[in-house]
Amino acid sequence: MVVKAALIESIFSVLQHQALGPEVVDSVAMAVGEPTGAKRYVKGHNLGEGTYGVVFKAVDTVTNRTVAIKKIRLGKLKEGVNVTALREIKLLKELQDPNIIELMDVYPHKSNLHLVFEYMESDLEAVIRDRNIFLSSADCKAYMQMILKGLAVCHKKWVLHRDLKPNNLLLGSNGQLKLADFGLARIFGSPDRRFTHQVFARWYRAPELLFGSKQYGPGVDVWAAACIFAELILRRPFLQGSSDIDQLGKIFGVFGTPGEAQWPDVTSLPDYVEYQYSPPQSFRSLFPQASEDCIDLLQRMFTYDPKQRITAQLALEHRYFRTEPAPTPCYMLRRPVKPEVHPKPIELLSPAGHIVFSPPTKTRRLQLFGGDIKTAGEASRDTHAKLQPELGTPIDAITIPMSIDPKTNLRPTLNSSDRSYLKRKLDMDIFLTPARR
Numbered sequence: 001m002v003v004k005a006a007l008i009e010s011i012f013s014v015l016q017h018q019a020l021g022p023e024v025v026d027s028v029a030m031a032v033g034e035p036t037g038a039k040r041y042v043k044g045h046n047l048g049e050g051t052y053g054v055v056f057k058a059v060d061t062v063t064n065r066t067v068a069i070k071k072i073r074l075g076k077l078k079e080g081v082n083v084t085a086l087r088e089i090k091l092l093k094e095l096q097d098p099n100i101i102e103l104m105d106v107y108p109h110k111s112n113l114h115l116v117f118e119y120m121e122s123d124l125e126a127v128i129r130d131r132n133i134f135l136s137s138a139d140c141k142a143y144m145q146m147i148l149k150g151l152a153v154c155h156k157k158w159v160l161h162r163d164l165k166p167n168n169l170l171l172g173s174n175g176q177l178k179l180a181d182f183g184l185a186r187i188f189g190s191p192d193r194r195f196t197h198q199v200f201a202r203w204y205r206a207p208e209l210l211f212g213s214k215q216y217g218p219g220v221d222v223w224a225a226a227c228i229f230a231e232l233i234l235r236r237p238f239l240q241g242s243s244d245i246d247q248l249g250k251i252f253g254v255f256g257t258p259g260e261a262q263w264p265d266v267t268s269l270p271d272y273v274e275y276q277y278s279p280p281q282s283f284r285s286l287f288p289q290a291s292e293d294c295i296d297l298l299q300r301m302f303t304y305d306p307k308q309r310i311t312a313q314l315a316l317e318h319r320y321f322r323t324e325p326a327p328t329p330c331y332m333l334r335r336p337v338k339p340e341v342h343p344k345p346i347e348l349l350s351p352a353g354h355i356v357f358s359p360p361t362k363t364r365r366l367q368l369f370g371g372d373i374k375t376a377g378e379a380s381r382d383t384h385a386k387l388q389p390e391l392g393t394p395i396d397a398i399t400i401p402m403s404i405d406p407k408t409n410l411r412p413t414l415n416s417s418d419r420s421y422l423k424r425k426l427d428m429d430i431f432l433t434p435a436r437r
């Protein structure tokens, strides 16, 4: 690990005093002997932009490895410090595991902090969306096992990820899945510790969060993992609410409105409101192709009462992972078709006649402009229809229902007011509550 603990600690202590700016951070780096951080990497193209910063591809000239560098503005003195980066560094330092993204280096440059990660080829969302990939039950089992292994490690170290979703599950060239994007992660453990409930992209939010719980635990990550499990099986996001209230409505429409017997504390949650009674649907009807073991595990992960919801560790020990078929070895998992490998960029024609090129690596940011908005499923079908002759492979008979909210054409993520609320909240949290070691 190239990360210089001393450097990071120095940055932490400098930033914790808040009276100092980015120039001081640079001089701290010099003092601990790493003035050439930025010079070590040859910058490549942008890989994408997340809520907290731009990520670009680069080559490490010392090791010759390809890396991904996340550039995060440290912020001006009067704006306060961007604690997201600090949080991510601090937690990733403690979490080293084959199923968790490796933070290889950290360096300040100008007024930005750069986090250097191992480069990952793709993500689980690209797999789920790629209609050329048939996901067998052994493949789904392999992905779930890797997700739960990564989560179990986080929870064992008292870390909640709080932003699990398919595009935060990155895939290496050997098919290995790794949990990434720890910008919203938090230390948990103290029973009276109160957290913000504005975490997770809506479709992956546990019902206790939607009812405003501030004293939640690792069950929120298990619920999100269950949503991803269902998404792998169905090949579409499972519970696609268009607002928080609608999200709860979608959950209750599927699993039934919870009563006190099923979830004893539900009525005392801060934002609890009574919903009209809906009966539960049977898991068998929701997942007709799934095995009994698979359904049993899904049911345990989708348990309403967070206290009774299965833990990531116990989920890993569930018989689903011990019975046939065995999880596919990761190097045998099919990788999504990368747009770069096509002879020409993927084209999507908008109704108004504009040619819209898909982003080089990130189909999930797909947004059409001019005229009607297509669903991602329609766009994906168009894309494949165009590519089929070039690929030479017939799009087989598997019919995969693909639907993303047709109104927005996008997966919901945190909105800007959520983000500024979070930023204020997290700024306070990190300086007021020392992390558990």
Ligand SMILES: Nc1ncnc2c1ncn2[C@@H]1O[C@H](COP(=O)(O)OP(=O)(O)OP(=O)(O)O)[C@@H](O)[C@H]1O
Binding pocket: 047, 048, 049, 050, 051, 052, 053, 054, 055, 067, 068, 070, 101, 117, 118, 119, 120, 121, 123, 167, 168, 170, 180, 181, 362, 413, 414
């Ligand atoms: N280690 C990595 N290797 C390759 N690409 C990466 C890596 N880390 C991030 N990326 C890519 O960089 C882009 C931005 O990632 P980032 O984690 O900052 O945000 P995000 O997950 O896309 O969005 P959000 O912040 O809203 O969750 C994404 O396209 C992501 O796939």
